[in-house]
Amino acid sequence: MGTIMDIITARDPFEKEFHQAVTEVVESVKPVLDKNPEYRHAGIMERIVEPERVIQFRVPWVNDQGKVQINRGFRIQMSSAIGPYKGGLRFHPSVNLSILKFLAFEQVFKNALTTLPIGGGKGGSDFDPKGKSDFEVMRFCQSFMSELYRHIGSVTDVPAGDIGVGGREIGYLFGMYKKLKNEFSGVLTGKSLNWGGSLIRPEATGYGSVFFADEMLSTHNDNLKDKLCLVSGSGNVAQYTTQKINQLGGKVVTLSDSSGYIFDEQGIDKDKLQHLMYLKNVKRGRIKEYVEKYPEAVFTPFDTSAAHNPLWDHKANCAFPSATQNEINKKDAQNLVNNGITTVCEGANMPTTPGGIEVFLDNKILYAPGKAANAGGVAVSGLEMSQNSMRIKWSAQEVEAKLKGIMHSIHSACVAAAEEYGTPGNYVNGANIAGFVKVADSMMDQGIV
Numbered sequence: 001m002g003t004i005m006d007i008i009t010a011r012d013p014f015e016k017e018f019h020q021a022v023t024e025v026v027e028s029v030k031p032v033l034d035k036n037p038e039y040r041h042a043g044i045m046e047r048i049v050e051p052e053r054v055i056q057f058r059v060p061w062v063n064d065q066g067k068v069q070i071n072r073g074f075r076i077q078m079s080s081a082i083g084p085y086k087g088g089l090r091f092h093p094s095v096n097l098s099i100l101k102f103l104a105f106e107q108v109f110k111n112a113l114t115t116l117p118i119g120g121g122k123g124g125s126d127f128d129p130k131g132k133s134d135f136e137v138m139r140f141c142q143s144f145m146s147e148l149y150r151h152i153g154s155v156t157d158v159p160a161g162d163i164g165v166g167g168r169e170i171g172y173l174f175g176m177y178k179k180l181k182n183e184f185s186g187v188l189t190g191k192s193l194n195w196g197g198s199l200i201r202p203e204a205t206g207y208g209s210v211f212f213a214d215e216m217l218s219t220h221n222d223n224l225k226d227k228l229c230l231v232s233g234s235g236n237v238a239q240y241t242t243q244k245i246n247q248l249g250g251k252v253v254t255l256s257d258s259s260g261y262i263f264d265e266q267g268i269d270k271d272k273l274q275h276l277m278y279l280k281n282v283k284r285g286r287i288k289e290y291v292e293k294y295p296e297a298v299f300t301p302f303d304t305s306a307a308h309n310p311l312w313d314h315k316a317n318c319a320f321p322s323a324t325q326n327e328i329n330k331k332d333a334q335n336l337v338n339n340g341i342t343t344v345c346e347g348a349n350m351p352t353t354p355g356g357i358e359v360f361l362d363n364k365i366l367y368a369p370g371k372a373a374n375a376g377g378v379a380v381s382g383l384e385m386s387q388n389s390m391r392i393k394w395s396a397q398e399v400e401a402k403l404k405g406i407m408h409s410i411h412s413a414c415v416a417a418a419e420e421y422g423t424p425g426n427y428v429n430g431a432n433i434a435g436f437v438k439v440a441d442s443m444m445d446q447g448i449v
């Protein structure tokens, strides 16, 4: 049998994001496989890279002009080794099998790190919610769920949000699921507070990422107070990352969307963030509108043909990439290092290319990969599932304390695994190994399935 990479590139030659995510894990866990030959005998790696089930379906809907539209829907049920499939739904025109398989693959290890009993999955559609009316989004979500409902359930597979899927979409999806199944259950997380949602779920990914950065800094007897921070994105994760950095005394000077970024040297404080949230969440506008109210800030459009992203070329102590995959390349990473960055904490999934990661590791940056740093979102989704099962509701303080405890545990698990395998301070190896061992041991217990 060839190597894992030979197998997956022969099977799916064009899935470059999936290959990228698998390559990283394969490299990290090689010493674990060498030390534990039983994992090789049981074909753990061969099984872990093959989704348990892939569902692809047609999503027909009618736009406001009465024209029929066809999108593609997907759900990747990657691993149920430690619990029901769990992971978000992404609605974005770039969505394809490669992107969803990379996300589902990373989700398996991320969910294992949370300490909660949740397996890994991911789904979504190439539907673009941008510029669509609420009714169009509703009709799309209803059509999407009219197929997906037969494959999911509160003990089978529990989707949530991701890029392009927030509270509005989760509401429309839940409404259709409930109608088709005649069942009110915790089949989705990220629900509104009135009908089963958990306090702090909207905040959880951003808050968790900042807690993780603080954990890393504490290993150097440092913290986020007075730290200058670059944040990318301006959606759910970026907004609450900014909020928590502000609460801990740091200063955020950038935010972005797919069209460009803003640089506000004075800092995006509480009031400015509130306005940004109105612009993005209520008005569903663009980041460049920020400078209309705050002319001291500068908007720079992105040039997609440029070799580097100018957002990462500002002087700062910490970076929180929180938009999308591969938004920091080798040149961006080098710019960050040249400008004195000490800490990089990934709110987004796989935002740094392999070349960029190498730069961070070579320069001994405190670098947290997404599967550890952004696990707070799915962790609070797990807590939402617990509250739904018990039919109770925890206070915001209780959930935030649990989230903080979980991020602390994830940090400790990464540090311990990295040390055990001879790469102290390498959070990439730490996260991959700690997540992998839990899943692999569960697969060993359950036989060849």
Ligand code: NDP
Binding pocket: 092, 094, 161, 162, 163, 164, 165, 166, 205, 233, 234, 235, 236, 237, 238, 256, 257, 258, 259, 322, 323, 324, 325, 347, 348, 349, 374, 375, 377, 378
């Ligand atoms: P949102 O849809 O709320 O926001 C996404 C942001 O990223 C927007 O500002 C968007 O800009 C920008 N963006 C999206 N695609 C691109 C692109 N191709 N190029 C440049 N900018 C882009 O999503 P989230 O905040 O929820 O997700 C952000 C990241 O965090 C993703 O990587 C997601 O997988 C990850 N994540 C999310 C979790 C969650 O709980 N929501 C949990 C863990 C990770 P625009 O408006 O122009 O599209």
Ligand code: 2IT
Binding pocket: 086, 087, 088, 089, 107, 110, 158, 159, 160, 161, 162, 189, 349, 374, 375, 377, 378, 379, 381
């Ligand atoms: O990437 C992720 O972890 C998410 N989008 C959140 C998944 C979830 O089930 O809450």
